Amino acid sequence: QVRLVESGGGLVQAGGSLRLSCAASGSIFSISAMAWYRQYPGGQRELVASITSGGSANYADSAKGRFTISRDNAKNTVSLQMNSLKPEDTAVYYCWLAGRIGIMMGDSVYWGQGTQVTVSS
Numbered sequence: 224q225v226r227l228v229e230s231g232g233g234l235v236q237a238g239g240s241l242r243l244s245c246a247a248s249g250s251i252f253s254i255s256a257m258a259w260y261r262q263y264p265g266g267q268r269e270l271v272a273s274i275t276s277g278g279s280a281n282y283a284d285s286a287k288g289r290f291t292i293s294r295d296n297a298k299n300t301v302s303l304q305m306n307s308l309k310p311e312d313t314a315v316y317y318c319w320l321a322g323r324i325g326i327m328m329g330d331s332v333y334w335g336q337g338t339q340v341t342v343s344s
Contacts, residue, residue: 224249224250225247225248225249225250225251225320225322225324225331225333226247226248226249226333227245227246227247227318227319227320227333227334227335227336228245228246228248228318228335228336229243229244229245229316229317229318229335229336229337229338230243230244230245230246230338231243231244231302231338232316232338232339232340233339233340233341234341234342234343235308235340235341235342235343236342236343237308237309237310237342237343237344238307238308239308239342240304240305240306240307240308241305241308241340242302242303242304242305243259243302243303243305243316243318243338243340244300244301244302244303245257245259245300245301245302245318245335246298246299246300247299247300247301247318247320247322247333248299249324250324251299251320251322251323251324252322252323252324252325252326252328253276253322253323254276254296254299254320254321254322255275255276255321255322255323255330256273256274256275256276256320256321256322257273257274257294257301257318257319257320257321258270258271258272258273258274258292258301258318258319258320259271259272259273259292259301259303259316259317259318259319260316260317260319261312261314261315261316261317261340262314262315262317262337263313263314268317269283270283271283271285271286271290271303271316272286272290272291272292272303273292273319274292274293274294274301276294276296278294280292285311289305289306289307289308290303290304290305290306291303291304291306292304301318303316305340308340308342309342310342310343310344311342312340312342313340313341313342314340315337315338315339315340316337316338316339316340317334317335317336317337317338318334318335319332319333319334319335320332320333321333
């Protein structure tokens with residue numbers, strides 16, 4: 224079973240920085256991509272940033288220029304460096320993984336439990 228554990232969330236003032244980390248563990252055969260999503264109260268989860276196993280990164284418009292996603296493939300971890308944080312960044316942030324648990328299987332998706340990020344004005 225695949226497990227994703229996020230860390231690094233917390234309370235920060237506007238203009239500050241946080242670094243979120245996600246560690247994947249379990250019976251993972253291969254990882255095709257990892258990503259960070261966020262969800263506002265009462266809203267849907269929205270993609271913030273993603274990165275493929277080959278290192279190709281994509282960002283939501285709101286994250287461009289402020290956030291940086293990175294991976295350590297050897298450790299099956301993904302991080303999100305968040306700079307110049309704004310109150311509108313306040314949300315629960317979720318780690319996401321697309322990968323296989325067996326060579327004969329297609330990709331499945333997995334979610335972390337979420338970590339709260341709160342940015343005060």
